[in-house]
Amino acid sequence: xxxxxxxxxxxxxxxxxxxxxxxxxxxxxxxxxxxSIFWSMVLVLIWFPGIMDWLGEITGVGRGVDVLIYLxxxxxxxxxxxxxxxxxKLEKDITKLVREMAKSNAK
Amino acid sequence: xxxxxxxxxxxxxxxxxxxxxVIKDLNSKGYNNVVVVDDxxxxxxxxxxxxxxxxxxxxxxxxxxQGAALQTxxxxxxxxxxxxxxxxxxxxxxxxxxxxxMLKTLIEGKYDIVLGSRFLQENKIPLKKRIVLKGxxxxxxxxxxxxLTDVHNGLRVMxxxxxxxxxxxxxxxxxxxxxxxKVKSLNLKYxxxxxxxxxxxxxxxxxxxxxxxxxxxxxxISSKLRE
Numbered sequence: 001x002x003x004x005x006x007x008x009x010x011x012x013x014x015x016x017x018x019x020x021x022x023x024x025x026x027x028x029x030x031x032x033x034x035x036s037i038f039w040s041m042v043l044v045l046i047w048f049p050g051i052m053d054w055l056g057e058i059t060g061v062g063r064g065v066d067v068l069i070y071l072x073x074x075x076x077x078x079x080x081x082x083x084x085x086x087x088x089k090l091e092k093d094i095t096k097l098v099r100e101m102a103k104s105n106a107k
Numbered sequence: 108x109x110x111x112x113x114x115x116x117x118x119x120x121x122x123x124x125x126x127x128x129v130i131k132d133l134n135s136k137g138y139n140n141v142v143v144v145d146d147x148x149x150x151x152x153x154x155x156x157x158x159x160x161x162x163x164x165x166x167x168x169x170x171x172x173q174g175a176a177l178q179t180x181x182x183x184x185x186x187x188x189x190x191x192x193x194x195x196x197x198x199x200x201x202x203x204x205x206x207x208x209m210l211k212t213l214i215e216g217k218y219d220i221v222l223g224s225r226f227l228q229e230n231k232i233p234l235k236k237r238i239v240l241k242g243x244x245x246x247x248x249x250x251x252x253x254x255l256t257d258v259h260n261g262l263r264v265m266x267x268x269x270x271x272x273x274x275x276x277x278x279x280x281x282x283x284x285x286x287x288x289k290v291k292s293l294n295l296k297y298x299x300x301x302x303x304x305x306x307x308x309x310x311x312x313x314x315x316x317x318x319x320x321x322x323x324x325x326x327x328i329s330s331k332l333r334e
Binding site: 103 | 175
């Protein structure tokens with residue numbers, strides 16, 4: 001199927017980008033590794049969609065695509081929570097800064 | 108009681124029209140230590156206070172909310188040696204006449220904090236406002252286990268020690284519930300006293316809407332869940 005080739009091309013570019021970024025900007029090795037494994041897994045699933053169906057069967061969800069959708073929702077939910085707590089921390093830091101400025105300018 | 112030990116903290120947001128009168132009223136009753144925190148107002152409140160009054164004034168460069176402004180005001184007051192701290196609104200809805208008996212109650216009753224209540228005496232409260240406030244009372248009881256007659260009254264009097272303990276973390280309107288929550292959890296000795304509230308068209312327009320009350324409630328529940 002054409003979609004498999006297109007997706008492979010896009011993922012290949014992403015993985016190459018990860019490696020280039022690792023060489024250039026030196027982010028943590030762990031992060032690069034996790035991202036590369038994640039995208040490689042996506043690649044495997046694209047070429048062997050049967051794996052998803054097998055997962056669907058053993059988890060009792062049924063269709064393989066449904067497993068993917070459920071996993072995506074869980075991941076997105078976790079991501080939103082993490083972003084929220086990051087924003088909360090930022091807000092607190094801004095208040096701290098604004099307060100220190102206000103205190104030193106009180107006349 | 109020496110009134111020079113009392114510091115009045117006023118968080119101010121877009122109140123240039125009322126603030127001078129509020130401060131002058133306080134001064135006329137002998138309360139000369141007034142700390143005004145302009146919370147990033149869009150009007151000229153800051154300059155108005157600076158030009159027309161002797162109050163200590165400062166400014167949040169960006170708006171951080173009433174809770175944040177109160178906390179800033181309290182820290183300034185504590186740094187300057189306050190023994191007693193008063194929370195007072197900038198829109199003219201509180202009555203300076205209530206301060207004397209609130210402070211007297213605090214000191215003579217050896218309370219940690221004295222809270223103003225508009226429901227303990229006859230006050231003309233619009234029906235919509237009444238419903239929201241009564242809902243807030245039940246909500247606060249469920250969340251914090253403290254039953255009061257008025258939970259979002261901005262007029263409070265406390266000792267400097269209490270102010271230090273409160274250390275407000277909620278920047279926005281949730282601070283009012285946070286204070287009550289801490290009164291309960293820190294086991295502070297408190298008392299509610301009747302106060303007068305002047306509902307004018309001006310203060311009404313600035314008041315909290317019902318949708319905002321729901322917003323406040325949601326934020327409080329989520330912060331409780333994370334504790």
